[in-house]
Amino acid sequence: MASKEEIMNQLKNEILSLQLKPGTMISETALSERFELSRTPIRDILKQLSQENYVDIYPKKGNIVSYIDLESVEQIIYLRSALEKEIMKGLAGNLSLKGVHELKHILAMQKDCISQEDESDHFLQLDDAFHEALFVLAGRGFLWNLIQQFNVHYIRYRKLHMLQQDKLTEIQKEHQLMADYIIQDERDKIDDLLHHHLRADIDSLYFQEHFSEYIKK
Amino acid sequence: MASKEEIMNQLKNEILSLQLKPGTMISETALSERFELSRTPIRDILKQLSQENYVDIYPKKGNIVSYIDLESVEQIIYLRSALEKEIMKGLAGNLSLKGVHELKHILAMQKDCISQEDESDHFLQLDDAFHEALFVLAGRGFLWNLIQQFNVHYIRYRKLHMLQQDKLTEIQKEHQLMADYIIQDERDKIDDLLHHHLRADIDSLYFQEHFSEYIKK
DNA sequence: TTAAGATTTGTTGTATACTAGTTTGTGAAA
DNA sequence: TTTCACAAACTAGTATACAACAAATCTTAA
Numbered sequence: 001m002a003s004k005e006e007i008m009n010q011l012k013n014e015i016l017s018l019q020l021k022p023g024t025m026i027s028e029t030a031l032s033e034r035f036e037l038s039r040t041p042i043r044d045i046l047k048q049l050s051q052e053n054y055v056d057i058y059p060k061k062g063n064i065v066s067y068i069d070l071e072s073v074e075q076i077i078y079l080r081s082a083l084e085k086e087i088m089k090g091l092a093g094n095l096s097l098k099g100v101h102e103l104k105h106i107l108a109m110q111k112d113c114i115s116q117e118d119e120s121d122h123f124l125q126l127d128d129a130f131h132e133a134l135f136v137l138a139g140r141g142f143l144w145n146l147i148q149q150f151n152v153h154y155i156r157y158r159k160l161h162m163l164q165q166d167k168l169t170e171i172q173k174e175h176q177l178m179a180d181y182i183i184q185d186e187r188d189k190i191d192d193l194l195h196h197h198l199r200a201d202i203d204s205l206y207f208q209e210h211f212s213e214y215i216k217k
Numbered sequence: 218m219a220s221k222e223e224i225m226n227q228l229k230n231e232i233l234s235l236q237l238k239p240g241t242m243i244s245e246t247a248l249s250e251r252f253e254l255s256r257t258p259i260r261d262i263l264k265q266l267s268q269e270n271y272v273d274i275y276p277k278k279g280n281i282v283s284y285i286d287l288e289s290v291e292q293i294i295y296l297r298s299a300l301e302k303e304i305m306k307g308l309a310g311n312l313s314l315k316g317v318h319e320l321k322h323i324l325a326m327q328k329d330c331i332s333q334e335d336e337s338d339h340f341l342q343l344d345d346a347f348h349e350a351l352f353v354l355a356g357r358g359f360l361w362n363l364i365q366q367f368n369v370h371y372i373r374y375r376k377l378h379m380l381q382q383d384k385l386t387e388i389q390k391e392h393q394l395m396a397d398y399i400i401q402d403e404r405d406k407i408d409d410l411l412h413h414h415l416r417a418d419i420d421s422l423y424f425q426e427h428f429s430e431y432i433k434k
Numbered sequence: 435t436t437a438a439g440a441t442t443t444g445t446t447g448t449a450t451a452c453t454a455g456t457t458t459g460t461g462a463a464a
Numbered sequence: 465t466t467t468c469a470c471a472a473a474c475t476a477g478t479a480t481a482c483a484a485c486a487a488a489t490c491t492t493a494a
Contacts (some may be wrong), residue, residue: 027475038449040257043476047261051268060455060476075359079300086299142292146367244445255479260446277446277485 007035008045015054015065016155017121022067022214026055053152067216068160072153074202080147081198084131085191087138088178093185099137103179106130110172120162123171127158130175160211167200224252225262232271232282233372234338239284239431243272270369284433285377289370291419297364298415301348302408304355305395310402316354320396323347327389337379340388344375347392377428384417 002010014020031042046063049055056066091099110126113119135144162168174197181189208215219227228248231237248259263280266272273283308316327343330336352361379385391414398406425432 025475029475039476040448040450044260044264044447047264048268051265057476061457062475072359075357075363078303078357079360079363082299082303083296086295086302140292140295142289143296146292146296150363242445246445256446257478257480261477274446278487279445 002035002037004041004045007031007037007042008048011045011049012054015049016152016159018156018159018214020065022065022156022216024065025062026065027062052149066152068156068211068214069153069216070157070202070208071216072150073157076147076150076154077198077202080131081194083140083143083147084134084198085194087134087140088182088190088194089187090138091134091182092187092190093182095137095182099133100179100183102133102137103130103182106133107172107176107179110175114168114172120168121159123168124155124158124162127171127175134178156214157207160214161207171197219252219254221258221262224248224254224259225265228262228266229271232266233369233376235373235376235431237282239282239373239433241282242279243282244279269366283369285373285428285431286370286433287374287419287425289367290374293364293367293371294415294419297348298411300357300360300364301351301415302411304351304357305399305407305411306404307355308351308399309404309407310399312354312399316350317396317400319350319354320347320399323350324389324393324396327392331385331389337385338376340385341372341375341379344388344392351395373431374424377431378424388414 011020011026020026026046028039028042028046031037031046032039035042046055046057050057050063053066053069053072055063057063095103106126106129110123110130113123113126116122132141132144135141174193177193178190178197181187181193228237228243237243243263245256245259245263248254248263249256252259263272263274267274267280270283270286270289272280274280312320323343323346327340327347330340330343333339349358349361352358391410394410395407395414398404398410
């Protein structure tokens with residue numbers, strides 16, 4: 001039915017979108033039948049998915065969709081925080097006109113998105129787009145891609161997190177501020193803003209209480 | 218002859234130590250015969266090695282030991298630089314007595330190591346040990362391990378780099394300074410020191426001229 | 435001699451049978 | 465009814481045969 005690449009992306013999507021819930025067993029034979037492909041290439045796919053933390057392999061027992069690991073989420077946030085501080089300071093005052101326009105364009109789309117209903121998935125994409133743009137403008141697209149490989153837990157965390165309350169407006173405004181600080185070269189304000197922006201509520205217990213079924217214990 | 222894990226570590230070692238030179242072809246059948254194991258588990262190993270950039274897979278053509286990618290080296294250095302600045306600032310003034318002793322112990326071993334001859338490999342280990350200790354003391358061992366997965370290029374780069382001139386004393390002294398700054402809580406001096414420490418000579422052309430056979434074009 | 439095409443050889447990609455460990459369910463005995 | 469044992473039905477791990485493709489080489493004709 002499909003190529004390896006396509007199957008992998010589809011599985012990734014189903015996991016990230018939580019259609020496949022953490023803990024769900026996905027056996028080689030089942031996938032093999034579903035996608036009409038023999039077990040060998042399916043094994044390759046599962047191997048890679050496990051390497052990128054989408055799936056946990058329990059030898060001779062089975063493969064399950066990984067539970068969200070909050071520890072890993074916190075560590076990734078710290079990593080991004082440190083990196084983006086550096087990146088934003090590098091960009092501050094040095095941003096090309098083309099760059100300015102790109103950021104403003106994304107910000108405008110985010111504003112549009114908020115007025116729509118039930119568009120949190122789309123907003124999430126635009127959120128990523130904004131941060132990715134910062135990386136790329138600073139010549140650090142390489143590192144953005146690198147981080148993406150460890151983002152399974154963080155992405156699912158954010159998805160659930162955004163559902164729980166209407167944070168979208170706040171996030172958009174913070175993006176706006178970030179762009180302003182870069183353009184106006186107010187680099188002394190960057191650290192605090194970024195810290196709040198990325199770390200928002202990771203420490204609160206709300207998440208663990210309401211989504212315990214998805215979480216690694 | 219050996220388990221998958223052992224085979225993987227052995228291959229990793231041979232690649233990192235440059236016994237297996239970049240560009241060398243390593244076919245599944247050859248490995249299969251060498252380790253007396255069938256192709257399927259060997260394929261698993263190669264897949265993982267390629268994921269960690271030890272090996273490049275060319276579909277239907279073959280697998281080769283990856284060339285050192287200087288771009289990737291530079292990006293990793295930037296990443297480590299940003300992270301370690303943050304980590305050191307976090308540690309400054311907050312280091313436990315046990316931590317102080319640990320760092321001093323490593324520094325002492327480095328000093329010993331320098332007096333020996335032909336011990337650059339050992340010194341490299343101690344260099345890692347020092348930086349890893351900083352990560353772990355800050356509760357960021359997770360991120361240290363994460364970075365390690367992208368370190369193939371960087372490790373080989375450093376290995377060659379250290380051969381070219383006697384940098385060991387300088388490195389050791391900088392480590393000493395780093396520890397002092399942390400203990401004395403002189404965090405304003407950290408940025409510049411770390412920048413120099415990690416970035417040393419990455420931009421020089423010496424490397425590209427002398428080791429072109431190892432380098433990705 | 436040269437150039438083009440067929441052949442051979444070497445590579446990974448895939449399918450499938452077989453091995454071995456784990457879990458689960460069933461039935462008999464206490 | 466409960467508990468234990470054993471078999472059957474899963475699972476992934478491995479071996480191996482074969483297909484598909486790429487590249488180099490050899491052959492043959494111009």
